[in-house]
Amino acid sequence: MTSGQQLLRSRPIEHYDVVVIGAGVSGMYALHHFRQMGLSVRVYDGASDVGGTWWYNRYPGARVDGPGSPFYCYTFSDELMNEWDWAETQSEQSAVLDYLEHVADRFDLRRDIQFETWVQDARYDEAAQRWTVETGTGVRATAPFLICAVGALSTANMPDIPGIHDFAGECYHTGRWPHEPVSFEGKRVAVIGTGSSGIQSIPEIAKEAAHVTVLQRTPQYAFPAGNRPIPPEEMAEARAKWEAIKGTMLANIGGFPSDMPSRSALEDTPEQREALYEELWQVGGFRFFLGLYNDIATSEKANETLADFVRAKIRETVRDPETARKLMPDHFVMTKRPILEDGYFEAYNRDNVTLVDLREDPIERFTPTGVVTRSGEHPIDMLVLATGFDAISGSMLRLNPKGRGGMSLKGRWQDRFHNYVGMTIAGFPNLFMIHGPGSPGVFYNMPLGAERQMEWIGNLMRHMRERGMGAVEPTTESEEAWGNEVSGIANATLFPRTDSWWTGANIPGKPRYFSAYMGGSIYYMRLSDVAAKDYAGFAFEPAHDAEAEQAS
Numbered sequence: 001m002t003s004g005q006q007l008l009r010s011r012p013i014e015h016y017d018v019v020v021i022g023a024g025v026s027g028m029y030a031l032h033h034f035r036q037m038g039l040s041v042r043v044y045d046g047a048s049d050v051g052g053t054w055w056y057n058r059y060p061g062a063r064v065d066g067p068g069s070p071f072y073c074y075t076f077s078d079e080l081m082n083e084w085d086w087a088e089t090q091s092e093q094s095a096v097l098d099y100l101e102h103v104a105d106r107f108d109l110r111r112d113i114q115f116e117t118w119v120q121d122a123r124y125d126e127a128a129q130r131w132t133v134e135t136g137t138g139v140r141a142t143a144p145f146l147i148c149a150v151g152a153l154s155t156a157n158m159p160d161i162p163g164i165h166d167f168a169g170e171c172y173h174t175g176r177w178p179h180e181p182v183s184f185e186g187k188r189v190a191v192i193g194t195g196s197s198g199i200q201s202i203p204e205i206a207k208e209a210a211h212v213t214v215l216q217r218t219p220q221y222a223f224p225a226g227n228r229p230i231p232p233e234e235m236a237e238a239r240a241k242w243e244a245i246k247g248t249m250l251a252n253i254g255g256f257p258s259d260m261p262s263r264s265a266l267e268d269t270p271e272q273r274e275a276l277y278e279e280l281w282q283v284g285g286f287r288f289f290l291g292l293y294n295d296i297a298t299s300e301k302a303n304e305t306l307a308d309f310v311r312a313k314i315r316e317t318v319r320d321p322e323t324a325r326k327l328m329p330d331h332f333v334m335t336k337r338p339i340l341e342d343g344y345f346e347a348y349n350r351d352n353v354t355l356v357d358l359r360e361d362p363i364e365r366f367t368p369t370g371v372v373t374r375s376g377e378h379p380i381d382m383l384v385l386a387t388g389f390d391a392i393s394g395s396m397l398r399l400n401p402k403g404r405g406g407m408s409l410k411g412r413w414q415d416r417f418h419n420y421v422g423m424t425i426a427g428f429p430n431l432f433m434i435h436g437p438g439s440p441g442v443f444y445n446m447p448l449g450a451e452r453q454m455e456w457i458g459n460l461m462r463h464m465r466e467r468g469m470g471a472v473e474p475t476t477e478s479e480e481a482w483g484n485e486v487s488g489i490a491n492a493t494l495f496p497r498t499d500s501w502w503t504g505a506n507i508p509g510k511p512r513y514f515s516a517y518m519g520g521s522i523y524y525m526r527l528s529d530v531a532a533k534d535y536a537g538f539a540f541e542p543a544h545d546a547e548a549e550q551a552s
């Protein structure tokens with residue numbers, strides 16, 4: 001042990017009821033919720049303020065690209081809804097961060113959050129029935145319960161391309177964007193990646209840069225963002241109807257205030273379909289997905305009708321037929337995360353934007369001054385990596401908690417992300433993942449999903465306290481059954497048939513399967529069902545201190 005390590009070891013250990021890792025949307029709510037239950041809570045986060053993913057993703061053009069404001073928000077406090085005005089439907093990253101900072105102020109969250117503190121180790125002590133976390137700043141803290149609110153999209157995917165570290169120009173990952181302004185003025189910029197982050201940032205970068213070279217591996221379907229201001233009357237109406245809206249959100253499969261579509265695309269004539277697609281295209285935003293047919297994600301034929309419609313829109317927008325050809329997506333539409341765009345396809349009509357199709361012209365290597373593809377070298381001054389994340393499971397594996405007998409999560413999750421109810425793992429008692437594998441995560445309104453998961457966890461904690469239980473974990477049988485349920489639902493759709501970060505295909509060596517629980521509202525019914533059956537599928541262990549008291 002070095003003297004530095006000895007010094008850290010000599011610091012007093014802090015004890016809490018709950019330790020939360022992550023101060024993003026989920027971790028912030030965890031703190032509030034468990035505090036309301038009268039528990040002592042400590043949150044650690046590597047960032048210097050609240051916001052998580054919204055704190056890190058500051059790239060140009062970053063906006064809410066799901067069903068937007070005012071419904072991408074917490075629902076636990078009516079006061080919060082009443083006092084916060086959203087300016088636009090697809091809020092900018094800075095507006096979402098303002099909201100989260102307001103929440104932190106409003107509920108005095110920061111006093112229990114330790115920022116700039118990276119949790120390096122989390123270990124379960126079976127005798128004490130407590131987790132111990134150690135941070136890079138030398139903090140050691142214990143708690144019976146560990147909440148891993150580490151983010152479904154927070155571990156950046158850094159591509160391993162020959163020579164990339166030799167590139168001498170500026171290089172930024174969209175998910176780790178600098179806080180200082182980045183100037184593109186007069187620069188030749190290459191962007192790798194055409195997912196949501198690439199598609200949002202490319203038009204913005206192109207407005208300023210001398211030249212943008214887009215390095216595209218998979219062409220994407222993207223839909224008009226339809227961003228618009230929210231007039232005060234609309235905010236007032238949402239507030240007036242908030243109770244009813246919340247009811248609709250809870251009933252909706254994705255947690256959004258929308259009725260579920262009930263008609264098949266194949267019931268309509270081609271003209272009727274075209275008219276509906278066109279209407280939704282003109283409105284833009286997530287209405288396109290919420291107000292659509294019910295079989296786009298399950299029927300190849302239905303899917304093809306929408307895919308054809310979007311491909312025609314791309315052809316119509318992009319003037320150069322060769323560029324339009326390269327931009328033609330060929331997977332099932334919606335089976336990669338749907339993307340909202342604002343000026344993305346139009347950007348290819350600019351003289352300063354070039355598209356390289358990496359399927360035809362792959363990257364061979366980077367040099368200090370450029371990127372070499374099979375067809376030749378592209379000199380660049382800046383590289384933007386819009387290459388996404390080791391999603392859903394990546395941040396849990398980066399944390400790599402150690403459970404019973406020192407078992408590591410990496411060891412446990414080699415072939416599959418074994419879990420039960422999307423929150424718990426056998427061998428890792430009292431550890432709860434938020435938006436992890438086996439939960440709806442990104443398929444559900446994430447603030448609302450975090451609230452619902454936390455409520456369920458809080459009820460389980462109460463259940464344990466009332467019965468003198470010190471540890472809870474799922475059985476491996478219940479994990480297996482849950483895994484089959486998750487896969488069974490996914491396999492009834494077209495989603496697993498496309499390579500995406502949902503299936504882990506974007507990360508070399510990652511287990512390839514669809515790990516999210518589709519059908520969010522059904523998930524929450526399943527959680528209620530498990531709780532109503534006295535937490536069926538879980539094994540409980542009496543509290544050791546209670547046992548000792550009984551023995552004495």
Ligand code: N01
Nearest residue numbers: 063064065159193194195196197198217218337386387388
């Ligand atoms: O990441 P992505 P993202 N060589 O994984 C390509 C959420 N989000 O950051 O498709 C070449 O979608 C990769 O290619 P391919 C949202 O849920 C929300 O854009 O794997 N290319 C793909 O084109 C979203 O879905 C918001 O073949 C490589 C791209 O990089 C999720 O975050 C905003 C490569 C990565 O796309 C992730 O989006 C933004 C390589 N080695 C994001 N490796 C808001 O709501 C990867 N690619 C604000």
